[in-house]
Amino acid sequence: MSDLRCEDGMAGIFPCHKVDLASFTPLPDMESSFVNDLWGWEDEETGMQLAIVGTFEGTAFIDVTDGSNPVYLGTLESEVPGDSGNIWGDVRVYEDTAYIGSEAIDLATYDPGAGxxxxxxxxxxxxTQFRGKTAPTEVELTAHIDDVTNSHNISLNEESGRMYVVGSVYDVEVCGTPNPGFPVLNGNGGAIVYDVATDPHNPQFVGCLTEDGYSHDI
Structure with a gap:
């Protein structure tokens, strides 16, 4: 389905109002069962426009440079395959680097005593690994931040190069332990701040905003 004008309230099978349908990519074409978030990246060197799609299975990458002919380039698998927390994820981009979070947790590792x-x-x-790609490829993970257990939301200030992770369970000692002994599985603290400008591939911990306890969104 591509290049369908909005006529008489419909663009193909989709209801519409003053918006034409450039193209449609079905879930099976992204090897996914459902999606949760969408972000994007434009490569200043090549002009490529990339859609970054959070899915239950992981994160799908689609070349949408030609909006009428999107090309699926592959999926980076979730860190916790099959967990129901994968229904929520968030993506942000700084320069040529994407940062991907999810509420996915590994219930098998839960320690009620320690929380x-x-x-x-x-x-x-x-x-930049997608430059020149024209077909599905194996997506490479560049780095991983493991002092954040999971997260509901990520925000990124592109001017300051600061990334804010919220709705998170974390293991950063200097942040303290909000709600000590209380096993909140989808978050127990405020925003965790990282510097991504100095080295985008190696975010550096800056500090925490914990005085008001848990923050869900930012």
Missing amino acids: TIEGFGIQVVDL
Whole structure:
């Protein structure tokens, strides 16, 4: 389905209002069962425009430079395959690097006594690996932040080069432990701040905003 004008309230099978349909990529074409978030990247060197799509299975990458002819380039698998937390994810981009978070947690690792659990963390992906790609390829993980167990939301200030991770369970000692002994599986603290400008592939911990306890969104 591509290049369908919005006529009489429909663009192909989709209801519309003053918006034409450039193209449609079905879930099976992205090797996914459902999606949760969408971000993008434009390569200043080549002009490539990339859609970065959070899916239950991981994160799909689609070349949308030609909006009428999108090309699926592959999926980076979730850090916790099959976990229901994969229904929520978030993606942000700084320069040529993507940062991917998810609420996915590994229930098998949960320790009720310690209140600890392992999870998705933050995936770091060098997007220049897609230059010249024209077909599905194996997506390489560039780095991984594992002091964040999981997260609901990521925000990134492109001017300051600061990334903010919220809705998170974490294991950063200097941040303290909000709600000590209380096993909140999808978050127990405020924003965790990282510097991504100094070395985009190696985010550096800056500090935490924990005085108000748990933050869900930013």
